[in-house]
Amino acid sequence: MSGGERCAGTARRYRDRNDTFIEIMEARQEQEHLVAIQEQCLQKLESLRQCGDKLLKEAKEAKELISNFDISPKEHDAAQMVKRAELERKEANKKEVEVKILQEEYTQLQRRKHHLLHRVQRDAVYRDFMQQALKLTRFEDEASLAGHLENLLRIREQLCEKQRLAEEQVDMQRKALLTFNSQHRLMLLQCSNQLSQLHHKLDRAQPEMEHWETKWKHIQGTAAKETLLLGLIKMAAxxxxxxxxxxxxxxxxxxxxxxxxxxxxxxxxxxxxxxxxxxxxxxxxxxxxxxxxxxxxxx
Incomplete structure (x- = not known):
């Protein structure tokens, strides 16, 4: 494993731990938000129950009035009361539907809450670690420490990327060196073949060279004799x-x-x-x- 891969693996482990801590903080914030929403839903459900009970009571009273009184000149007022009771009944049904929807949302929020609580309990070791680490640093809260760790991880990733690029450059240079060595060996082989051919030509030219050397020595000897004879002739003259x-x-x-x-x-x-x-x-x-x-x- 190369240095870049080791660096990347370490960075991933640190990032996973930091991401887990960030998820814990987000889960805690989401849990607090869900608790607030839950309280609002409970208040709204209670208000809807009270409103529904009131509407049912009014509708019941309206029905009793209609059944106890005969049609009179005040029939018009009674009809309006019935109509009002019908509207209130529809409104109550609508509220009941809203209550069911809110109950379903409340159930989903409860499930989400249990899931987040499970995650918080599961990752409590990281939270404890961050709290202990926070005491050893100059940061005021866990979010600042997490942000600092995130910056360090980003810098580490940049350094790992530079190291990876440097290793790729080294690999390219190594391949270029291997190619150069191969070409160098090929050139040496060609030069060796040429040298062998030249040695062969030299071996073939050696007898002829010896012949001409012998002839040259004879010419030099003859020239020396003629030079001596010429000197004698000059002295005699x-x-x-x-x-x-x-x-x-x-x-x-x-x-x-x-x-x-x-x-x-x-x-x-x-x-x-x-x-x-x-x-x-x-x-x-x-x-x-x-x-x-x-x-x-x-x-």
């Missing part, structure tokens, strides 16, 4: 350039890193020496021919 009298300092000198210019200078140097050797070889060949000619001439 620089040495040859310096051996040919090339200058690496000054304004007309070739920079150390300008291997292409150094090679061009070496090429020009070798071409010049080649031309010189060719000229030397041509001059030597002509001298040999001249020597051979002179020798032949002398012989």
């Amino acid at each position: 620089l040495n040859l350039y310096e051996l040919t009298g090339g200058d690496v300092d000054g304004e007309k000198g070739v920079p150390l890193s300008d291997t292409d210019t150094q090679l061009d200078k070496l090429k020009m140097f070798m071409q010049d020496h080649k031309d010189i050797v060719r000229l030397y070889q041509g001059s030597s060949h002509r001298n040999d021919e001249e020597k051979n000619t002179l020798t032949l001439t002398q012989h």
Whole structure:
């Protein structure tokens, strides 16, 4: 059972007790009212009885007068007396009907009175409780205490209603949290499936990656060898350039890193020496021919 339901149950019990006390007070007031009505009815019944007795007596006297006297010149007065007696008889009958109605109402009031007295006796414990509680409070009468309790119960019901609404809000938040957790688990499952697929792709790509890593290492090794060879070539070109009298300092000198210019200078140097050797070889060949000619001439 939730806090709102417990609060509502307690409020209902307090309200039932307070309603019982209020009913006792109302029953007491109604009883006093019924007693007053009963006294009025009794007085009215007594008055109607007296009036009926008087009318019956007058009607009886009128009948006796009619039977004792013969018709005389005063017949007209006698007829009026008879008519009056008849009217009084009808009025008496009407009063008797009213008396019966009042007696029935009186009987119903008596039943209602007994019922209320039974309720008052049955709920006397609550009345005693309220009287004892009244002595412990600052209220002057039981009605003020009952009104105060009614206000407290109303406030309690409002608080219980707020608590019920808060519990409903908590239930809604709990359901939303469960929905969010379900969605979160679903997303985790989807991510796990994607991760498994990526691992599978990674496993398939691993051999190819190893192949390209091996190839890259080979390329790096070849590049290192070529770089070393290039360095040796540059050093050899620089040495040859310096051996040919090339200058690496000054304004007309070739920079150390300008291997292409150094090679061009070496090429020009070798071409010049080649031309010189060719000229030397041509001059030597002509001298040999001249020597051979002179020798032949002398012989």
